[in-house]
Amino acid sequence: QFLDIGSGIPTEPNLHQVAQSVAPEARVVYTDNDPIVLQYAQALLHSTPEGRTAYLHADVTRPEAVLESEELHKTLDLDRPVAVSVNALMHFIPDAQEPGRILRALLDRLAPGSFLSLSHGIGDVPDKEGSERIDAVVEIYKRSGTVLAPRSREQVAGFFDGLELLDPGVTQVHLWRPDTDPHGGLPEGTLTLYAGVARKS
8 A cells, every 4th residue: 555645747667567566456545636647647547356456635734635645545555564655755845844744643543563765855965065055946946936845864854753664764865775876876965865764653
């Protein structure tokens, strides 16, 4: 069972395609707060006959609306473990909206054995050039009316508090299990996302 929050415009392969290639009976719920994204998803993303795929128009800042959705409960059994994917999303949630509280609200409702997979924009690049590049990106988003809040490794690791963090912990995304990543040979600092996966005991 998988819950993909902030799924965005569909890519290839998407989460349900990967999951159902291993377990055809896998069930996947995609959520996004952009109705256009969900229209694309409904048109392009199709489940295997054995599995199920559903789409929710929901905002991560209201986790209770996600978890109480009738469509979600038709697809996922929250009494069984669920893998939650929150990738490249939480850096759009400023501290004032308490991103850690949002994630805890999601995970608290899920069964033991559930997983959280999260990636997040890096805010603590050590070199001046990289730092200036991130500041420039933040400013571009600001001018478009969008808050971008890159965070440090320590801050991103805090999102996994209370969970069992899998090796190698929180690291740059292309260095997380690099033997299985086509970008794994790139040097540190090449990609500006942290990533981690953790299990709820």
